[in-house]
Amino acid sequence: MQQVAQLLWAGNGSAVDAVSGPTRTAPSAGGLYPVELYLVAGNVEELKAGIYSYDSSTHTLEMMQEGDVRSELTRAALGQYFIEEAPMTIVIAGVYERTTRKYGDRGRERYVKMDAGHAAENIFLQVTALELGTTTVGAFRDRDVKQVLGLRKAEPLYIMPVGKPEG
Numbered sequence: 001m002q003q004v005a006q007l008l009w010a011g012n013g014s015a016v017d018a019v020s021g022p023t024r025t026a027p028s029a030g031g032l033y034p035v036e037l038y039l040v041a042g043n044v045e046e047l048k049a050g051i052y053s054y055d056s057s058t059h060t061l062e063m064m065q066e067g068d069v070r071s072e073l074t075r076a077a078l079g080q081y082f083i084e085e086a087p088m089t090i091v092i093a094g095v096y097e098r099t100t101r102k103y104g105d106r107g108r109e110r111y112v113k114m115d116a117g118h119a120a121e122n123i124f125l126q127v128t129a130l131e132l133g134t135t136t137v138g139a140f141r142d143r144d145v146k147q148v149l150g151l152r153k154a155e156p157l158y159i160m161p162v163g164k165p166e167g
């Protein structure tokens, strides 16, 4: 649970910048923060299996659905079996309107995806620091991932299964 909290914070947590004040751990075009993190927990100590959303402002998890959905998520990601085997997976999603409201098409075509990339890189770095393992998965059926997670406004952009590396 401690590791989960650290990973989510690194990806999209609240932070305070000495110069500009309250901010987040990853940059965002226009400071609009369209990125949302979801956790699919299967085998995490002190955490029931289920789907959770991460609230950046309070650094808390809200359970959206109880139960292990790792095999459903694997199917939505074209059978990439390591998702099912990993104890937990972080899904990075973007709410396009938050950015397109100000930047129009450029928000959809570029900025939201760039923002998601920053979150993913931060999670990568934190995973490495915790001596865990991950990869970024972009091959999945968007509609199926949305359905498994029960997402409405947020579009899934990256799936990051996290686990303990072998050997």
Ligand SMILES: Cc1cc2nc3c(=O)[nH]c(=O)nc-3n(C[C@H](O)[C@H](O)[C@H](O)COP(=O)(O)O)c2cc1C
Residues within 6 Å of the ligand: 080, 135, 136, 137, 138, 139, 140
């Ligand atoms: C945009 C993007 C999408 C990716 N999608 C997948 C994927 O669906 N499945 C997978 O196993 N790896 C995926 N990867 C991981 C790449 O295959 C991997 O980064 C590459 O082979 C280099 O390996 P390394 O990151 O271990 O150096 C993706 C990477 C990126 C950047």
